[in-house]
Amino acid sequence: MRAAFEWLVTGPRPLSIEGRHFPGLPRRRVPLDELRALLLSADLPMPTVDSVWVHLVTRSRDEGDAWTVACVGLALPALFAIAAGLCARFADDHRDVHGAILTEFLAELAGMDLGKPWVMWRLRCAALRAGHLFIRDALARPVPSDEDFHGRKPAPPWGHPDFVLARAVAAGAITGEEAELIGSTRLEDRTLTAAAAQRGVGVTTLHWARSHAEARLLAWLTEQAPHDDPADRRDRDVEIRAVHSTTITAAADTPPRPARLSPTVSKGDGETLVTVRHRHWKKTPENGVEDREATAPTPTPTPASTTSPDHPTGTSRRPSSTTAEVPRCA
Structure with missing residues (x-):
């Protein structure tokens, strides 16, 4: 952009503005390189600076091309200062930061409100904000690991x-x-x-x-x-x-084994204690073990677990599928 701006102010007819329309400027055609020095001077009133920038931005929007390059060239001192401050501690490529600053400057140049004062200041603030956002996003990216850039030995042939x-x-x-x-x-x-x-x-x-x-x-x-x-x-x-x-x-x-119903152990008074799995006994135990085959048409009750005239009602045998200790599954 610096070289392009120098081309605009080189030769017998450099790009210029009419100074007589702006208080504080020479009453003649003022080349843009001379105009840049005048705009940086503290002697020029701020209303005149704003008027000059409104004129430049308007011509950039109306004619584009050379006048857009002229606006960037006139703002180069401010843009260079922004880039130098942001890139001082930024280790990555500085050209990416420069690109973000220039892109936002051009976007603000095309869309800013010219009815408000401090035109150049608002252009500078937009460029500075874009540079800050770019560096913040760049620093938030994950840092590549060194292992991604080194060769590795082939893995041994395990896994079969x-x-x-x-x-x-x-x-x-x-x-x-x-x-x-x-x-x-x-x-x-x-x-x-x-x-x-x-x-x-x-x-x-x-x-x-x-x-x-x-x-x-x-x-x-x-x-x-x-x-x-x-x-x-x-x-x-x-x-x-x-x-x-x-x-x-x-x-x-393993061939499946036929399912057997679990017998129930009960006291002599009919109270069920626990359900146990079936085991083959050589003789019938004396503690009230009852065994019921699923294929038997009618169960054979034992005096210890069935209702009889000698035992009160409510002492009948519980089904082996439910016990007092284990609730029924929902």
């Missing part, structure tokens, strides 16, 4: 189930043959029947051997997971998935 099995073999949790059996029948498409035929053993025997190996592998994984490096999430995630997979597959291979 085969490596988890290899670690288990190295730790002595399972044998190499058991690891191969688990890997081929769990992680690959090989069936347990094909593996049993290759080994020359029965499917049931091989299934039993794999189940025991998986139980030991599950125990080892459960023990190792809390002690892994928390910074390396790959190993931990794979081990957690392996624990879940082993638990789920073991549960899927």
Whole structure:
């Protein structure tokens, strides 16, 4: 902008204004470089300064181009002072601050109210405010980390189930043959029947051997997971998935057991104490254990827990699904 302004005031016909229209200016054509020096002088009255700037801003809006450059050139001393004060402690590129100052100056030049006084002061304040806002936003941005600009060694090839099995073999949790059996029948498409035929053993025997190996592998994984490096999430995630997979597959291979109703323990006076799970007794206990099969058409009452002429009403047996201690689920 400085070079462009110098071009405007160079040559036999420099850009100028008529000084006779403004009190305090020479009564002749005043080139813009001379006008800038006069506007900076303390001897020029402020009303004259305002009148000159209203004239310059009006011509910039009406004609643009050279007169807009003229306004910027006349304000360069103030704009340089603003930029120098703001950039003194700003470590980033100063040209960004200069651009923000100039952009706001031009925006204010095009939209300010010329009916109010202190035209140049308001232009200066708008530019200063824009520079402050730009620096504040720049300082609020996150600082890039040095790690983003350095190379890193490739990560080791962890994170695959085969490596988890290899670690288990190295730790002595399972044998190499058991690891191969688990890997081929769990992680690959090989069936347990094909593996049993290759080994020359029965499917049931091989299934039993794999189940025991998986139980030991599950125990080892459960023990190792809390002690892994928390910074390396790959190993931990794979081990957690392996624990879940082993638990789920073991549960899927276990045939379901038929559900049995829970018997009820009661006192001799009919008061229910606690519901216990069914266990096979060699003989009927003497503490009032009642057992009711779900398929029996009618329950066989015992004197300790059913209503009889020898016991008062209200001492009948409670259903095993609800007890006095456990409320019904909503």
